[in-house]
Amino acid sequence: MMLGYPYGWITAAGLFFLLILTVILTSPVVIKGQLRRIGNDDDAEIKVKALYGIIRYRYKVPIIRLVGNTVQMKKQVSNESTGINTWKQFNDELDVDRVLSSIGKLKLILKMTRDLKGLVRQTLTKVRLVEWNWSTSVGTGDAMWTAMATGLVWSVQTSILGLLSQMVKINAEPNMNVQPMYQQPTFTTEWSCIAQIRFGYAILAGLQLLVRIKKVKGGVKAWQNILFKA
Structure with missing residues (x-):
């Protein structure tokens, strides 16, 4: 009877780990995209969420302007994982x-x-x-x-x-x-x-x-x- 205890705990731990792994692998990665042009205002945004929101990524272009032969953009990037959020903003040209x-x-x-x-x-x-x-x-x-x-x-x-x-x-x-x-x-x-x-x-x-x-x-x-x- 005593010999069965360690194996029982090992089996339970293995099943628990298998359950967690299954939940992680079958969880959805959700990708949301949005694009708008109203008048002269343009903006675009992509959001990615994984592991039930533990991992989040956001890429936003709130300003898009056509200047001559160049498209000028203002970009915002947000990356969040396990409670740590990094955010940066920069201008770009295309x-x-x-x-x-x-x-x-x-x-x-x-x-x-x-x-x-x-x-x-x-x-x-x-x-x-x-x-x-x-x-x-x-x-x-x-x-x-x-x-x-x-x-x-x-x-x-x-x-x-x-x-x-x-x-x-x-x-x-x-x-x-x-x-x-x-x-x-x-x-x-x-x-x-x-x-x-x-x-x-x-x-x-x-x-x-x-x-x-x-x-x-x-x-x-x-x-x-x-x-x-x-």
């Missing part, structure tokens, strides 16, 4: 050269990393879209052109959703609306969505990516040189 440079970096990474696109597609199949809202008002001041613009905007919105439905699982009824404004020239749009992926799938995708990066000539350092070089 021009044609920087966009082309980013595209070049992406092509190089895709070329040097084995089946990276396949890994991304495989991971996206585990993502569930649980909310999708997109409302737009458009007007040109002319009834005929407003009607044509309304149809064009509606076509763009439905095409984007259709393309997305081929990559992720849509578990909610999308809410979309395009409102024609015949009285005056205007364009406003508000978009938001909520997506989820299990924490275990996200960890697995990260580990698979790390393995593929290490197989690249130069490994992690090669990736860093590409991503962070001027």
